[in-house]
Amino acid sequence: MDTSQYLDMFIEESKEHLQACNEQLLALENNPDDLAIVNEIFRAAHTLKGMSATMGYEDIADLTHKMENVLDAIRNSKISVTTEILDVVFEASDDLELMVLDIEAGGDGKKDVSHLVDTLNRIEAGEPLDLSETAAATEEAPTEVLTSSGIHYDEFELTVISQSSDQGFNAYEITVELREDCLLKVARVFMTFEILEKSGEVIKTVPTVEKLENEDFDQKFTIVLLTHEDADELRAKVMKVSEIEDVKITHITDEYVQKYKQTEFESLEEQPQEIEKKTENPTVKAAQEKAEPKDTAPSKKSGQSSSNKTIRVNIDRLDILMNLFEELVIDRGRLQSIASELHNPELNESVERMTRVSGDLQNIILNMRMVPVETVFNRFPKMVRTLARDLNKKVNLEIIGAETELDRTVIDEIGDPLVHLIRNALDHGVESPEERIAAGKPEEGTVTLRAYHSGNHVFIELEDDGAGVNRERVLNKAIERGIVSEEIAPTLSDKQVAELILASGFSTAAAITDVSGRGVGLDVVKNTIESLGGHISIDSKEGKGSLFQVQLPLTLSIISVMLVELDQEIYAIPLSSIIETAIIQKSDILNAHNQPVIDFRGTIVPLVDLKEIFEMRDGNADEEDFQSIVIVRKGESLAGLVVDSFIGQQEIVLKSLGNYLQSVFAISGATILGNGQVALIVDCNALIK
Amino acid sequence: MTKAVEVSDMKVIVFQLMNKEYAIGLDVVESIEKSLSITRVPRMPSYVKGVLNLRGVVTPVVDLRERFDMEYKEFDESSCIIIVSYADSEVGLIVDDANDVMDVPTSAIGPQPEVVGSVESEFISGVAKVDKRLLVMLNLEKVLQPIKKVNADEL
Numbered sequence: 069m070d071t072s073q074y075l076d077m078f079i080e081e082s083k084e085h086l087q088a089c090n091e092q093l094l095a096l097e098n099n100p101d102d103l104a105i106v107n108e109i110f111r112a113a114h115t116l117k118g119m120s121a122t123m124g125y126e127d128i129a130d131l132t133h134k135m136e137n138v139l140d141a142i143r144n145s146k147i148s149v150t151t152e153i154l155d156v157v158f159e160a161s162d163d164l165e166l167m168v169l170d171i172e173a174g175g176d177g178k179k180d181v182s183h184l185v186d187t188l189n190r191i192e193a194g195e196p197l198d199l200s201e202t203a204a205a206t207e208e209a210p211t212e213v214l215t216s217s218g219i220h221y222d223e224f225e226l227t228v229i230s231q232s233s234d235q236g237f238n239a240y241e242i243t244v245e246l247r248e249d250c251l252l253k254v255a256r257v258f259m260t261f262e263i264l265e266k267s268g269e270v271i272k273t274v275p276t277v278e279k280l281e282n283e284d285f286d287q288k289f290t291i292v293l294l295t296h297e298d299a300d301e302l303r304a305k306v307m308k309v310s311e312i313e314d315v316k317i318t319h320i321t322d323e324y325v326q327k328y329k330q331t332e333f334e335s336l337e338e339q340p341q342e343i344e345k346k347t348e349n350p351t352v353k354a355a356q357e358k359a360e361p362k363d364t365a366p367s368k369k370s371g372q373s374s375s376n377k378t379i380r381v382n383i384d385r386l387d388i389l390m391n392l393f394e395e396l397v398i399d400r401g402r403l404q405s406i407a408s409e410l411h412n413p414e415l416n417e418s419v420e421r422m423t424r425v426s427g428d429l430q431n432i433i434l435n436m437r438m439v440p441v442e443t444v445f446n447r448f449p450k451m452v453r454t455l456a457r458d459l460n461k462k463v464n465l466e467i468i469g470a471e472t473e474l475d476r477t478v479i480d481e482i483g484d485p486l487v488h489l490i491r492n493a494l495d496h497g498v499e500s501p502e503e504r505i506a507a508g509k510p511e512e513g514t515v516t517l518r519a520y521h522s523g524n525h526v527f528i529e530l531e532d533d534g535a536g537v538n539r540e541r542v543l544n545k546a547i548e549r550g551i552v553s554e555e556i557a558p559t560l561s562d563k564q565v566a567e568l569i570l571a572s573g574f575s576t577a578a579a580i581t582d583v584s585g586r587g588v589g590l591d592v593v594k595n596t597i598e599s600l601g602g603h604i605s606i607d608s609k610e611g612k613g614s615l616f617q618v619q620l621p622l623t624l625s626i627i628s629v630m631l632v633e634l635d636q637e638i639y640a641i642p643l644s645s646i647i648e649t650a651i652i653q654k655s656d657i658l659n660a661h662n663q664p665v666i667d668f669r670g671t672i673v674p675l676v677d678l679k680e681i682f683e684m685r686d687g688n689a690d691e692e693d694f695q696s697i698v699i700v701r702k703g704e705s706l707a708g709l710v711v712d713s714f715i716g717q718q719e720i721v722l723k724s725l726g727n728y729l730q731s732v733f734a735i736s737g738a739t740i741l742g743n744g745q746v747a748l749i750v751d752c753n754a755l756i757k
Numbered sequence: 758m759t760k761a762v763e764v765s766d767m768k769v770i771v772f773q774l775m776n777k778e779y780a781i782g783l784d785v786v787e788s789i790e791k792s793l794s795i796t797r798v799p800r801m802p803s804y805v806k807g808v809l810n811l812r813g814v815v816t817p818v819v820d821l822r823e824r825f826d827m828e829y830k831e832f833d834e835s836s837c838i839i840i841v842s843y844a845d846s847e848v849g850l851i852v853d854d855a856n857d858v859m860d861v862p863t864s865a866i867g868p869q870p871e872v873v874g875s876v877e878s879e880f881i882s883g884v885a886k887v888d889k890r891l892l893v894m895l896n897l898e899k900v901l902q903p904i905k906k907v908n909a910d911e912l
Contacts, residue, residue: 395813637797682799723815725798725808727846730903733800738808738815746796746808746815 075171078123080380081115082168087446088112089161093154094449100149103142110139116164125177128167134188135160141192156187158450221272228271229294229320237268237294239320242302246287250311253283259309260291267302268295287313292320383476386437390625393426393433394721397626400426401718401742430626430719438473441519441528444483445470448490448517455494462501462512463494472519474526478620481600482528485593489530489616490515492590497534497614507611509533521622525644528618537566537608549574563704566606566614570594598753601644605704625722629739629749631715632698635684638747639711640720640739645752647699647706649714654693666708668699676755677710681734702756709755722749766860769885771892772839772852775827779852780861780885780892787840787847789855792832805904809849811840818849824900825880843897850900861885866894 092109099105113136120128135157141147163181171177221229229239244260246253257280264270272292275285295302299317306315400423407419445467456463474482498504498513505511518529539562546552546568552560560568568574570590597604601621608614621627621644629640630649650668657664657675664675675697697708720739725732736751769780770789790811795818797807804823808815818838822830830836830853838849866885882896 398813684797684799725815726817726848727844728817728819728848728901728903729798729801729805729808732798735798738796740810740813740815744810745794746810748796748798748808 074123078119079168079172081119082128082164085112085116085119086161086165086168089116090158090450091446093158093161094453096149097151097154097453103145106139106143106149110136110143113139120177125167125171127178127181128164131160131164131167131181131184131188134185134192137192138188147191153191156184156191160184160188225272225292229292232294237296238298239271240293240295240299240302241290241318241320242293242306243288243290243316243318244306244312245314245316247311247313248287250287252311253285254281256309256311257281257289260306260312263305263309264291264293264295264302267297267305268293381436386433390433390437393430394625396426397430397719397721398740398742401720402744403742405742434475434622434626435473437476439476439479440471440473441479441482441526442470444479444486445517445519448486451487452490452494452515455491459494460500461494461498463498464512464514466514466516467518468516469519472521472526474620475622478526478600478602481596482618482620485596485618486517486528486530488590488593489618490517493530493532493534493614493616497532497536499535503535526620526622528620530616530618531613533613536610536612536614537562537569537606538610539565542566542568546571546574562609563605563607566608570604570606603702626719627722628717629720630698630717631741631747632678632696632709632711633713633715634678634682634711637684638715638741638745639678639682640718640747640749641698641700641709641752642736642749643717645700645702647701649696649698650708651694651696654695657695666697668706668708671706673699673706673708675708675710678750679710679712681755700752700756702753705756707752707756709750709752720747720749766862767866768858769861769892769894770839770858771856771890773854773856774821774825774852778856778890778892779821779895781839781841781895781897783858785841785843785897787842790838790840790849792836793838802904806851809838811847811849814847816840816847816849818851819901820851821900822851822853841897841901843901844903848901859887861887861892869893 089109089112092105092112096102096105096109113132117129117132117136120126120132138147138153138157142149142153147153160181163179163184167177167179170179233239242264244257246256250256261270270291270293273280274290279285280289293302299319303315303317306312403419404423407415448467449465452463452465493515498515499507499509501511504513514533516529516531518527518531520527542565543552543557543560546565547554547557551568551571551574570593574591594604597618597620603619605617605619606614607617628643630643630646631638631640633639652666656666658666660672660674664677665672666675667673696711696713698711698714699706699708701707718741720741722737723739724737725735732748734751734754735748736754737749738746739749741747768783770783770786771778771780773779788811793809793811795807795809798805798817801807804820806818806820808817810816822828832851835854836851837855838851839855840847840849865887866883869881869884880896880899881893883894885892885894
């Protein structure tokens with residue numbers, strides 16, 4: 069069977085299952101006696117096994133199978149959960165992850181897992197488990213014993229079966245076995261189908277029709293048929309086809325359907341995340357059973373199928389949609405400005421309406437691209453566990469607000485910086501258990517990862533109750549590295565000192581450890597976050613711990629700006645960096661060593677004349693008594709930008725200046741205004757030192 | 758532009774700068790625009806006139822006269838902006854006039870003579886003599902070297 073079309077789905081779902089495994093394993097570690105958790109892991113592993121076997125990834129199937137055996141032993145209280153066992157299981161899930169990644173990268177997903185398999189076998193302690201359900205077993209299955217395929221049904225099929233039985237149809241599983249020497253298997257299949265389709269309706273085949281057509285099956289195949297005729301009649305008809313060895317017909321009774329459904333739904337209730345699954349998995353499970361029709365109904369664990377109203381959409385399409393919408397926003401702006409000039413009430417009305425509708429549309433499109441930070445956060449618990457063990461520290465990671473949503477483009481970028489920060493917190497923040505006890509703290513350190521929305525931003529905070537930033541050490545280092553001068557050093561606030569560790573060329577780790585500080589410092593984190601239009605700050609109390617706060621924009625493509633006029637030209641200042649606007653009297657401007665400053669609510673704020681920065685001094689200094697200024701901020705520092713006049717607030721689409729103009733001082737991009745003109749966007753971060 | 762081996766013709770757009778004729782390959786030309794409103798970009802070399810809105814794409818504009826240190830001329834009736842697509846980005850070139858499109862046999866393109874005009878020679882990839890006209894072929898790669906950072910002396 070050509071499985072390539074399912075590959076993407078397989079990879080996606082495998083990752084989800086592995087993630088579920090990891091989460092539950094961590095939960096299990098905290099509650100070793102909770103067998104419900106073991107069940108969950110078992111289910112995830114089981115599904116993964118089925119999928120990988122179907123896709124032909126035997127190594128994954130093998131490993132999951134062994135994992136499953138161990139889990140089963142735990143479940144049946146044959147062995148008890150110990151850290152050692154969990155370590156091995158974790159290792160197994162790590163290997164599985166590697167194999168899935170390999171497949172994603174185009175590899176064959178092969179890996180030498182014999183060692184792990186051995187270990188798992190040993191853990192299992194040779195318990196003979198009769199739960200051999202791998203697809204591999206199916207092929208070896210045809211023995212003397214009369215077998216029938218335990219077919220997996222999805223909800224839809226079950227509904228069809230039960231409905232048709234209400235209407236007097238009988239549902240049969242018809243297993244046809246061809247003769248060993250059968251030459252024209254496909255032809256026989258076709259003939260069988262023809263006969264059966266005359267008698268009733270074929271609703272399912274195992275293997276799939278495609279496989280049957282490609283002769284990709286052994287001697288046997290199974291057809292599920294809805295018919296009025298009885299079993300013997302059917303059997304006689306089918307046996308007329310030559311080269312058929314045997315025909316077995318199993319009646320699918322209502323009780324069977326009910327029972328099957330029950331197990332299905334139970335598993336769904338217990339494991340809500342399984343609702344995500346949309347695909348029916350054509351895994352063949354050979355369940356040994358007797359030939360008598362009434363004795364069917366093996367209880368199958370499955371985590372498939374459900375009617376979830378979501379679809380997977382290629383992110384490229386969303387991007388195209390977004391681009392098209394951006395064009396629309398520009399035209400909307402244009403219409404607005406035309407309407408405001410014409411003063412035609414009807415035009416105004418329809419433009420207003422369009423503005424509202426497109427505003428809603430914008431929200432929907434932006435929301436569609438939103439992904440919960442969970443997708444980034446969920447790999448951290450395991451990482452922290454491993455790291456803590458490597459470092460011989462005891463760390464408890466708390467995650468709050470994992471459901472907070474962020475634009476996908478931001479999500480893609482934020483993973484690495486967060487990994488860096490967490491590593492940093494574990495390596496440099498949290499002390500060793502001995503030190504902690506000596507400092508009168510609980511032995512186990514706590515690292516809290518928090519995400520929440522605030523205004524147009526998302527905040528991600530990482531708080532630890534570790535040693536905090538040592539002012540002395542940081543200052544000495546910064547002076548040594550030439551990041552600050554000795555004169556300035558004593559005047560810096562604790563917060564400013566803490567933020568020095570983000571400066572480039574700074575790394576406080578005395579020795580380069582394996583965990584953090586591999587030449588790249590936290591400045592990389594800072595750069596990445598700032599390139600996303602975000603901001604990072606540190607609050608630290610020595611001996612009490614540190615708080616890293618990352619502020620990120622909700623979205624990167626449409627932003628709110630304040631339009632200002634500078635000598636007939638229009639510039640846009642991102643609203644996110646504006647504190648407020650003010651009109652001040654010329655006489656209020658003071659001078660601090662050639663630097664004009666103002667007293668703004670008690671703080672001294674330097675003034676930046678944008679016209680001077682942008683070299684548009686027209687010579688005749690305006691004689692007005694009042695000056696419009698925009699107070700902007702970068703972190704804690706403020707600056708007042710002197711502009712000619714304010715135009716207003718607008719939503720704009722961020723556009724780049726292109727490859728040709730690669731770096732323009734204090735300009736972060738451009739946008740197209742309603743009148744078709746290009747306005748440049750001021751980069752406030754570049755204006756504040 | 759200088760694939761000399763090909764015998765075939767090459768289509769070029771001929772434009773004028775200071776009464777001299779220059780040519781660039783038609784394959785890189787996206788469109789020719791008459792005046793569009795240009796937004797100045799601060800702290801750029803003087804030949805970068807700014808950016809314009811070309812059907813939703815923010816496109817930088819370079820004044821070729823200034824790029825080649827020629828005498829400054831106001832944008833007038835005959836001036837136009839040739840939009841070229843080069844290295845994944847579009848750039849507009851302000852020229853005095855765009856005359857026509859013509860076929861230049863590749864065999865007619867030769868190396869530049871020692872003195873062609875006031876244009877710095879690194880911007881020229883060759884000259885083509887067609888009938889009695891002398892076309893200066895531009896080397897777009899050099900003309901459109903990305904502006905990475907602002908050099909103090911150019912301000």
